[in-house]
Amino acid sequence: MGLGMLTGKLVTFEGPDGAGKTSALNAIVTDLQAQLGDRLVVTREPGGNQISEAIRQIILDRKNTMMDDRTEALLYAAARRQHIVETILPALKQDKLVLCDRYIDSSIAYQGAGRGIGEQAVYDMNQFATEGLTPDLTLYFDVDAEVGLQRIQTHRQDEINRLDVEALSFHHKVQAAYLKLLAQYPDRIKRLDASQPLEQVVTQALQVLTTTLPQYLATEGKSNA
Ligand SMILES: Nc1ncnc2c1ncn2[C@@H]1O[C@H](COP(=O)(O)OP(=O)(O)OP(=O)(O)O)[C@@H](O)[C@H]1O
Numbered sequence: 582m583g584l585g586m587l588t589g590k591l592v593t594f595e596g597p598d599g600a601g602k603t604s605a606l607n608a609i610v611t612d613l614q615a616q617l618g619d620r621l622v623v624t625r626e627p628g629g630n631q632i633s634e635a636i637r638q639i640i641l642d643r644k645n646t647m648m649d650d651r652t653e654a655l656l657y658a659a660a661r662r663q664h665i666v667e668t669i670l671p672a673l674k675q676d677k678l679v680l681c682d683r684y685i686d687s688s689i690a691y692q693g694a695g696r697g698i699g700e701q702a703v704y705d706m707n708q709f710a711t712e713g714l715t716p717d718l719t720l721y722f723d724v725d726a727e728v729g730l731q732r733i734q735t736h737r738q739d740e741i742n743r744l745d746v747e748a749l750s751f752h753h754k755v756q757a758a759y760l761k762l763l764a765q766y767p768d769r770i771k772r773l774d775a776s777q778p779l780e781q782v783v784t785q786a787l788q789v790l791t792t793t794l795p796q797y798l799a800t801e802g803k804s805n806a
């Protein structure tokens with residue numbers, strides 16, 4: 582495939598379950614849509630196209646209790662590969678801003694640390710899937726695992742998936758791995774205090790976006806037609 586010339590930007594949203602990524606993403610899209618029009622692409626992992634959404638169903642199905650940890654890691658990477666080829670790369674080649682709910686850092690945190698496969702092993706395996714496609718910016722929604730899980734239990738009973746029901750110790754490992762990634766990639770990953778009310782989290786996120794991508798989000802001099 583080869584990545585080719587990419588003029589767009591890839592921004593990923595990361596954090597523990599229930600951190601508020603999807604809620605914030607929806608609010609941000611509402612804010613940026615008028616400015617960017619069809620130059621804004623919003624997507625998620627695992628998912629974003631028919632094949633990857635089908636893989637998502639398999640991975641997250643609570644009935645699939647027999648799934649091996651490495652099978653799980655490979656399925657996430659396979660869904661990612663298809664997502665990159667079908668959705669992300671075409672958009673980046675057309676100078677679009679891609680906002681993606683989760684990406685490779687989720688695999689490193691959940692499969693690498695949570696499942697115990699090893700962060701480096703999962704990173705290496707994903708290089709095959711991504712050919713090194715790295716986000717320009719990652720917004721890390723930082724909230725304690727307990728708080729995130731409590732939010733899900735309280736508000737989102739209908740959508741609880743196979744990973745949401747893992748033991749608290751699993752979610753602690755995930756959170757610790759995210760904090761390691763934050764320390765490892767300070768230029769790429771920006772921390773948001775996601776324990777605050779949603780409105781304040783969205784304000785923080787928009788500030789980081791406009792500061793980090795001023796040329797892209799500048800209101801003047803860019804046509805949205
Ligand atoms: N800042 C916040 N304060 C309180 N509740 C919040 C906040 N952000 C989101 N919520 C609520 O928490 C629940 C989980 O939010 P959301 O689905 O956006 O999280 P998420 O990070 O996308 O989770 P997951 O990764 O598990 O999909 C929702 O019911 C949402 O309304």
Ligand SMILES: Cc1cn([C@H]2C[C@H](O)[C@@H](COP(=O)(O)O)O2)c(=O)[nH]c1=O
Nearest residue numbers: 598626627657683684687688691744745
């Ligand atoms: C991309 C990716 C995701 N996960 C986990 C994280 C969540 O528990 C689910 C996805 O559900 P969400 O409601 O869309 O957040 O999958 C993972 O373990 N590894 C990954 O690479």
